[in-house]
Amino acid sequence: MVATFEPKTDYKVIGTRPIRHDGYDKVTGRAIYGGDLTLPGLIWGVCVRSPHAHANIKSIDTSAAEAMDGVLAVITGADMPEALDKLVDLGEGNVNFKWASNKLMADDKVVYRGHPVAAVAAVDRYTAEEAARKVVVEYEVLKAVTNVTDALAPDAPIVLPDLVGDDLGEDVTNTNMAEHVRHEFGDVEGAMASAAHTIEREYNMQMVHQGYIEPHNATAVWDEEDRIKIWTSTQGAFAARTQIAGILQVDVSKVKVTPLEIGGGFGGKIPVYFEPIAAILSRKSRRPVKMVMERVAIFETTGPTPGGRMIIKLGADSNGKLTAATADIWFEAGANPGSVIGPAAMCVYSPYEIPNTRIDGWDVVVNKPKTAAYRAPGSPQVAFAMESAVEELCEEAGWDSMQFRIDNVSREGTRRGDGVLFSKIGMEEVLEAAKNSDHWNAPLGDPSPGRKRGRGMASGYWFNIGLKSSVNLAVNSDGTVTLVEGSPDIGGTRVAMAMHVAEVLGIGAHDVRPSVVDTELVGYTDVTGGSRTTYATGYACWIAANQLVDELKKRVGILWDINEEDIDFSDGIFNSKAESEKTIGFKELAGKLADLGGPATSTGSVDLESAGDGFGLHIVDIDIDTETGKTDVVRFTAIQDVGTAIHPSYVEGQLQGGAVQGIGWALNEEYYMEEDGSMANSSFLDYRMPTSLDLPPIDTILVEVPNPLHPYGVRGVGETPICPPIPAIANAIANAIGTRLYNTPMNAGSIMEALS
């Protein structure tokens, strides 16, 4: 039976804003990220990469590189172990080792531009890069496909000849369609046919990248016992370990992964890229090998999120109630199968209660890098489509779209597009907060001459995962507590973990000292991703802290020579039930533990279902220069049900950061593909992410509908905020210029075209 919790309001530590424990190291430059690591004898590894998006490898000549002074090892696909064709669950998505291995180092064929075909280790980075240039590879160039439509055309070049596609359970060969799934409930055709109002629209989106500022990195030591030590900036050391061991075909226990500080991930640092290559280079050279990825390679070869094509059809009755919805979704998986059509199906209709629904999703292989998770993967795409369609439906029928959302809102018991029923959710509360917000009620204001102003809003959803986390606690004699956990801290989670423990123990947040540790120092912990960390690792912290209290009650029992059942604990004070004035505080007890049974420690492990559904709604005001199509964001408000905000500053930060990623996605970001399958804009110059000058302040409204499945009501928050901005901006543009855009990015060129 799953425990449920009543919401509380009398927190001592929860809801405050202590300075994060790793903050001092990070503002002084002391914090060690993956690229900062140095080891004795360290050498540097660099990949040799294919300039072609699709080609057969005819030959590789490494002799000139091997002969170079300072080069200590050269490897090719022949040096990679034969990986198993086996699917493994990584938490946020599965990995098939055969595909994962091939993606890292090509066998006989390259399937995306930048696909590594060899790797070099040398005494320093400059030598390694020069040596990589000396590796001579002969290719037979093949035609590349870089979008879903071309890939599904009858005469399309086949990217993976071995691929067996799954079309609703039927095998398909000689195809780029890896999977076709369907979810259908009710009588969609009937309901659509009798709907008073319908709308059907197609939307097309380009691939975009997470855009983390820190490049991928890995340092590896393959030692004399065939044990492999890896240091890396990863979102999950255990997930990395599973992948590395699987690709290298060694037992998991032979691999130790130390997660260093990480400079952003957003899902993109869940898959491994360099770790197995660095390990094999280390084995061959007998030296520690470090690899840091070039920015061009980050764009071309890591895991962006799919672009694709979506067709949405909605049906509503004359009273403004949705009766039917269909979604046809084609996502590009990249050069190996597995895009996020599943999550897209889970999210597309979620803000709404719709009795009759169908979703068809196709996963399509193309000559682009294998997609990975990017913050609520699949959901921003379907939010763009669904929220644009809803808005347009309301425009055509003459309905107020805020009221439409309220009238059709999903609540506890509503069925999601994939069939799951919602438990306690907060979309109604979010809508109410939006309707009453300053921004929604503020006048739009007049734009300057030659400009048009518009306002748009849209909602968004992510399901948030639970999964496994482990933590250990130990009491120090000075009344502080050491907290050992395995969740890499990408956005301030360390401090939230400490606050969980501090809340239980009645001590201060800074009396808990958290550390993020390697795979040999803590129990299995799933990735920092899926908006799960504060929920699941926090829950494990709560369990461990309560277990610690039980252990400490035993020690108090020894001290007072009474039974532990006769001891109460609250607000950091232990007291005897029989004699309530007989008390001892946590700190004082800690000082006496040496004589009361020795070290006091505890652990907590969890394996949880969802981290609670996350609903949000964003409001945006924009100004458009009608002569150039340039869009400026002039006001932005992000509203979201966050469950309970453990550390409100970092919760606000999640809303703000996700919103800005969505703004960049809406207005400018895209993989601009050339005919030959190469990405033309593989740098931060032309892959245009917002700068501080492109944005106003991002206001946030934290709605708190506590999640009954967490002791403090925590709900996942990190991913939902990237979903609403794209449709909110689409709706604002339509409001401003009277014409709607159906493709992203909604850049100046497309706005100018729409205006002409």
Added chain:
Amino acid sequence: MTTSSPGMVHVKTTINGQAHELLVPPYMSLLDTLRELIGLTGTKEGCLDGNCGACTVSVDGRIVDSCLVLGAEVDGKDVDTVEGMASADGLHPLQQAFLEEAALQCGICTPGFLVAAKGLLDNEPSPSEGRIRHWLAGNLCRCTGYDKIIRAVQKASS
């Protein structure tokens, strides 16, 4: 003056107020000189082509992208990095403000922002929000949406 083989360059520079005498490979960037030769890893690599500002340092009082400066070029110059911002008396007000305002999430862009913002406040103690946003447009952050960074700089300014 010989250019037949790329010889090491003798560089005498001051880094965070401390004199350094180095032999630097002629093609090595200032960023790598700091990180690899001297071991000051606080300045970060983000893109290596001057588009993200993670490598921002100050040379003779002007903020630059150190990935686009050669180590050889700082002979006779003063270089200031994030490691030099705090003093024996404590953190620089910008560093303190970043902590209090939660202006960092992953922290990788933070050293670049701190050095860049210091470059502004050293000359303009009370800049407007627009001026701050303009000055920091060469520093990319992907985590925060900049909101709390701007607030932190405003807090640290007089």
Added chain:
Amino acid sequence: MHPFAYVAPGTVDEAVAVLDKHGDRARPLAGGTDLLVKARANAWELDAVVDIKNIPELMTLTVGNDGLTIGAGVPCYQVYENEEVASDYPCIVDGTAIIGGIQIQSRAGLGGNLCNAAPSADGICPLIVHSAVAHIAGPGGSRDVAVEDFCTGPSQTVLKNGELLVSISMPRPPANFGAAYTRFIPRNEMDIAVAGVGVSVILDSSGQNFVSARIALASVGPTPILASAAGNSLAGKPVNDDTIAAAAALASDASTPITDMRGTIAQRKQLINVLTGRMINQAVERARG
């Protein structure tokens, strides 16, 4: 990246000698914001970089009655922070203040911007509309080239083996002169121009009529373009919406853009039309003082 040597000569002659010896395997290093990016991308293989920042003529900015002379290595910030330049040459400030961000402007300069010869360069159109001249030193002696003739193609210039850009000069603007430059970019900073327009005008003493005008276009051809027909169309004409619109249309006609990842032909042609109109108006405003 091919490992290159670092040389830091103290005179023009020494620099010319090194450049002459290596030909296209040596390049002058000023701000490094284009050179190091291209060297790392293996766009060229260099045996040597010649740091020109110890050569006084290349690092000096002089402004006075004889006009404005900017050494080839003078960084952007020294141009726009100079009070006299800011007041008398605001169009030059327009260009230098938008090349990259603050970090780039601490290092990059107009000399490098010109020699890099990107059609999208933000520093070149302001120079053209100021009738600027490039001063070149080489193994065969010195020569001058009008800035509008300096670039011969994308990344290509008139510089011959061993030649070095020393400085760029322009005359002091006459009375009733005004100039302005702007570009269109998708963000608000840090982008390469999708289209750029620089305009200078000389008005008559009433301020109501054009005496002459120069219009230069960025990002819409293999080099920056001096749109002579468009500029000349204003000579002797009254300042009004019709004459300005006509000149803007001619400027758009003079443009030869391509479609690439930064913009389409249609978009760029329209932008040239729009930006030319705006810059003529701003130049007129500045001319009227």
